[in-house]
Amino acid sequence: MQLLGLLRRxxxxxxxxxxxDGDISEEQGNRILARYDTHLxxxxxxxxxxxVLVTVALLFVGLAIxxxxxxxWEDIPRAVRMLGLIATTITLNLIGIRGYLKQGEGSGWLFxxxxxxxxxIMLIAQIYHLGEHFPDGLFYWALGVAPMAWLVRSxxxxxxxxxxxxxxxxxxxxxxxxxxxVLFLGVAVAIALRxxxxxxxxxxxxxxxxxxxxxxxxxxxxxxxxxxxxxxLSLNMGLLALLYAFxxxxxxxxxxxxxxxxxxxxxxxxxxxxxxLVMLSFSEFSEGYLHELAGLADPGxxxxxxxxxxxxxxxxxxxxGSTGPRLLVMLLPFVLLGIHxxxxxxxxxxxxxxxxxVAVNLLALLSAIVLIQEGxxxxxxxxxxxxxxxxxxxxxxxxxxxxxxxxxxxxxxLVAAAVLYGAAxxxxxxxxxxxxxxxxGCAGEEQS
Amino acid sequence: xKRCHVTGLMAALGLQVAVxxxxxxxxxxxxxxxxxxxxxxxxxxPRDLFRGNYARLGxxxxxxxxxxxxxxxxxxxxxEKQPNEALWRGGKPQASEPExxxxxxxxxxxxxxxxxxxxxxxxxxxxxxxxxxxxxxxxLRDSAVAVVRVAPNGKAALVxxxxxxxxx
Numbered sequence: 001m002q003l004l005g006l007l008r009r010x011x012x013x014x015x016x017x018x019x020x021d022g023d024i025s026e027e028q029g030n031r032i033l034a035r036y037d038t039h040l041x042x043x044x045x046x047x048x049x050x051x052v053l054v055t056v057a058l059l060f061v062g063l064a065i066x067x068x069x070x071x072x073w074e075d076i077p078r079a080v081r082m083l084g085l086i087a088t089t090i091t092l093n094l095i096g097i098r099g100y101l102k103q104g105e106g107s108g109w110l111f112x113x114x115x116x117x118x119x120x121i122m123l124i125a126q127i128y129h130l131g132e133h134f135p136d137g138l139f140y141w142a143l144g145v146a147p148m149a150w151l152v153r154s155x156x157x158x159x160x161x162x163x164x165x166x167x168x169x170x171x172x173x174x175x176x177x178x179x180x181x182v183l184f185l186g187v188a189v190a191i192a193l194r195x196x197x198x199x200x201x202x203x204x205x206x207x208x209x210x211x212x213x214x215x216x217x218x219x220x221x222x223x224x225x226x227x228x229x230x231x232x233l234s235l236n237m238g239l240l241a242l243l244y245a246f247x248x249x250x251x252x253x254x255x256x257x258x259x260x261x262x263x264x265x266x267x268x269x270x271x272x273x274x275x276x277l278v279m280l281s282f283s284e285f286s287e288g289y290l291h292e293l294a295g296l297a298d299p300g301x302x303x304x305x306x307x308x309x310x311x312x313x314x315x316x317x318x319x320x321g322s323t324g325p326r327l328l329v330m331l332l333p334f335v336l337l338g339i340h341x342x343x344x345x346x347x348x349x350x351x352x353x354x355x356x357x358v359a360v361n362l363l364a365l366l367s368a369i370v371l372i373q374e375g376x377x378x379x380x381x382x383x384x385x386x387x388x389x390x391x392x393x394x395x396x397x398x399x400x401x402x403x404x405x406x407x408x409x410x411x412x413x414l415v416a417a418a419v420l421y422g423a424a425x426x427x428x429x430x431x432x433x434x435x436x437x438x439x440x441g442c443a444g445e446e447q448s
Numbered sequence: 449x450k451r452c453h454v455t456g457l458m459a460a461l462g463l464q465v466a467v468x469x470x471x472x473x474x475x476x477x478x479x480x481x482x483x484x485x486x487x488x489x490x491x492x493x494p495r496d497l498f499r500g501n502y503a504r505l506g507x508x509x510x511x512x513x514x515x516x517x518x519x520x521x522x523x524x525x526x527x528e529k530q531p532n533e534a535l536w537r538g539g540k541p542q543a544s545e546p547e548x549x550x551x552x553x554x555x556x557x558x559x560x561x562x563x564x565x566x567x568x569x570x571x572x573x574x575x576x577x578x579x580x581x582x583x584x585x586x587x588l589r590d591s592a593v594a595v596v597r598v599a600p601n602g603k604a605a606l607v608x609x610x611x612x613x614x615x616x
Contacts, residue, residue, distance in 0.1 A: 070500030074577055086468055090461065097457045101450070117464045121471050126499040126575040128475030129606040134499075140467045147460035151453070175520045175557060225519050 008036050016040055037256035055156055058108050062115030069119045069126065078127050085123050089116040093148070100152050107154035114145045114160050138168035139180065146187045155200050158191040166207055169214065173226060177218040181211045198261030205265060209239055212303070219299040230292030231300015234336055237276065238307030241329045243269040245311040248320035267382065274390055277364045281394065282401065283357045290343035290353055301340040308332040324370045358412070364394055365416055369423045391420075478605035482597030483550060485527065485536040489594040489609065501581040502573045503609065505594055509538025509552075510572070513564040517556045523567050524602060525552040535593065541567065545602070553602030571596050571606040587611050 015029040019040065024032070030039050073081060092113035099106025118141035124130070125137050142165040149157035165184035172178050185208055192200040216235050217226030243265050250262025280286050293300075312330045315321060321329070342352045368391040375384025395413075402409050489505040496502060509525055517523065526539035527550040538552070545551070554569040571594065576584060588611055595607040 070496075071577065074580070082472070086465070089464065089468070093461045093464070097454075097461065100457070101454065117468070120468050122499045124468065124471050124475055126502075128472075128479070129502075129574055130471075130475045130570060134496075137471070140471060144464040144467045147463055148457070151456050151460055175555075223518055 008033075008038050011036060012038055012040070012042060054108060055111075058111050058156075061112060065112075065115055065119045066122070069123045082120070082123060082127060085116065085120045089113055089120050092116050096152075107152060107156055110148055110152060110154060111156045111160060114148065114157055117141065117144055118164065135168050135171035135175075138164055138171060142168055142184055146184060149191055150187050153191055153195045155191065155195055155197050158188050158195075158200055159203065162188050162203060162207055166210070169207075169211060173214045173218075175225070177215055178211070181207075185211070196255065196257040198257045198264065201257075201261045202264050202268075205243070209236075212239065216300060216303050219303075229294075229298075229300065230289045231294065231298045231304075233276070233280075233289055234293075234298070234300040234304035234340070235307065236272070236304075237332060237336065238304035238311065240269050240272050240276065241311035241332050242307045242314075243272075244325060244329060245314035245318070245320055249314065249318055252318075252320075270383075270386065274367070274386060277360060277367060278390070278393060278397075280360045281357065281364055281397065283353070286357050286360065287353050290339065290356065293340055293343040295343070296337075296340055298340055301336060304336050305333055308336055322374065324366075361394065361398070361412065362415075362419075364390060365419055368394070369420065373423070373427060475605065478597045478599040478603050479607065482599040482603075482605065484595060484597050484607070485529075485550065486534060486610075487537075487594045487596055488535055489588075489592050496573075496575075499575055501578045502575040503581050503584045503588070505572050505574060505606075505609065507538065507569075507572075507594075509541070510566060510568070511564050512541045512567055514541070517565045517567075519556055521556045523554045523556060525554060525567070525569070527551055527598070550598055551602050552598060552604050569604055571604050574606060574609050584609065584611075 012033060015024070015033055018024045019026050019029045026040060033039050033042075069085070092109050096106040096109030096111075096113055099109060118137075121137045121140055125134055130137075142161050145157060145161040145164065148154075149161050161184060165181060169178045169181050185204060188200065188204045188207075191197070192204060213228075213232055213235065214226055216232060217228050220227040220229045220231070247262045247266030247269055250258045250265065253259055253262065280289065308329070312333060315326045315329050320326065339356070368387045371383045371387030371390065373387075375381065375387060395416075398409060398412060487507060489507055512523070521543075523541045523543065524545050525541045526546050527536045528539050529536045536550075541554075545553075552569045552571075554567040557566050557568045574581075574584070574594075588609065593610045595610060596604050597607055598604045
């Protein structure tokens with residue numbers, strides 16, 4: 001249901017065909033499509049294609065401006081080069097402002113103006129040889145674009161600001177913690193909410209996750225620079241739980257764009273969770289992870305724990321998601337505490353590591369079963385195929401890496417087969433009960 | 449409301465112009481008020497994604513043997529010149545601003561290694577067209593002279609790099 005919202009264009013074209021074929025009436029088609037915030041006459045396909053192509057064309061023009069500046073026209077006097085580009089920046093922005101005030105459009109011109117503004121900063125730095133390391137230039141660029149993007153609620157300007165701010169974060173983050181990112185993230189969230197843009201919200205979330213990881217790196221680096229440690233995995237486990245809670249909260253929102261962004265976030269959170277499971281299912285990887293943890297004093301634990309506790313509270317209070325994943329989110333704070341209490345530096349390959357890897361493999365197996373069942377029950381092909389791929393991947397990996405040697409691996413396959421068989425029997429029993437209940441309901445209606 | 453919006457948009461554009469002016473003044477300020485000095489340097493040629501090709505300039509005083517400096521910390525480098533020498537040399541870097549004499553204001557960049565750290569003074573790049581930057585790298589492989597202007601507050605700006613032989 002949620003994922004169908006992402007396929008609105010395909011659904012619209014299918015519905016049009018059903019109407020043409022006489023399978024449904026036009027009114028029925030519109031009623032079906034209204035559930036996904038669209039209708040048969042919606043011409044968003046054409047305008048979206050136009051907008052995407054124009055945006056890419058503008059991006060190419062912007063890149064051409066940057067390359068022209070980079071070519072270093074030393075023969076042209078400094079003042080002419082500089083004043084020429086500054087005048088171009090002002091002109092492009094004025095045309096954009098005029099278009100915006102008259103017709104509510106003009107973000108294309110403002111986007112070009114934003115790139116020309118950045119190119120002007122880079123040109124000045126080039127002309128006056130302003131150092132080799134110049135993250136300040138990127139910061140000023142993003143800072144100058146932010147108010148314009150906020151005032152005109154432009155998604156492309158917000159994306160430009162975020163892209164430049166992201167580059168600044170990468171460059172400056174090697175020297176000092178990039179605290180100013182909170183400003184750019186805040187502006188981007190405000191624009192996403194005001195412009196009802198699910199796509200922008202998703203980009204903001206991705207940048208936010210990167211930023212939090214970099215800040216944790218600084219916590220590990222102890223003021224000497226970012227250091228990436230095993231505890232980052234703990235943080236990302238907590239963040240995944242938080243994203244899961246957000247996606248289910250957004251799914252219940254009345255706004256279509258929030259529901260769409262919830263679907264996207266849910267999908268990516270699921271992929272992140274599966275990737276994490278697959279990585280941790282390798283004994284060498286888990287061994288390294290547990291060995292590198294700094295026990296209960298690990299900053300990754302407390303960052304991950306905070307996110308996991310927030311997520312737990314959110315899913316419990318809001319009764320979000322289905323029982324299995326909700327239980328998993330609720331248990332995560334305890335799991336994190338357990339991992340950090342029993343892991344830690346000096347922990348070698350021992351019983352705890354072995355137990356941990358077996359537990360992760362069983363959890364992966366259970367997750368695959370739940371995904372297959374949910375996929376079939378709710379008709380979500382993404383879930384179904386994710387479950388199938390996960391189960392086959394697990395079988396292949398465990399067969400190849402021979403975890404627990406021949407006998408241990410054989411025992412694990414037998415346990416996995418028993419779990420799968422049990423799940424299949426349970427599934428058939430449930431289906432039988434549902435069919436009986438449906439038949440009973442129909443018979444009751446006929447008698448009455 | 450509309451008038452307020454127009455004012456806001458004009459202020460946003462004004463901010464962009466002000467930032468461009470600020471970057472310009474920040475870059476050109478040492479050229480206006482600074483004292484010209486000459487320093488020995490050794491260039492190599494990389495490319496910046498936004499500003500094109502440049503010759504990266506290394507100085508003897510770019511590395512300091514003080515591993516306890518943290519990235520981003522400000523360092524002051526007193527400059528010295530003997531009466532019979534043409535070139536200026538860097539003295540011992542210090543954490544506080546020297547009370548007298550000419551000095552460079554730099555920032556510790558990157559992670560420290562076992563014996564020292566790298567300090568950047570904003571005079572490490574000479575931007576030039578690609579062919580010229582490559583030619584500079586070849587011509588100046590052994591050593592060259594960087595002409596720099598240093599403002600009273602230690603901020604420096606690179607004027608040019610000369611290919612003349614270093615004679616000290």
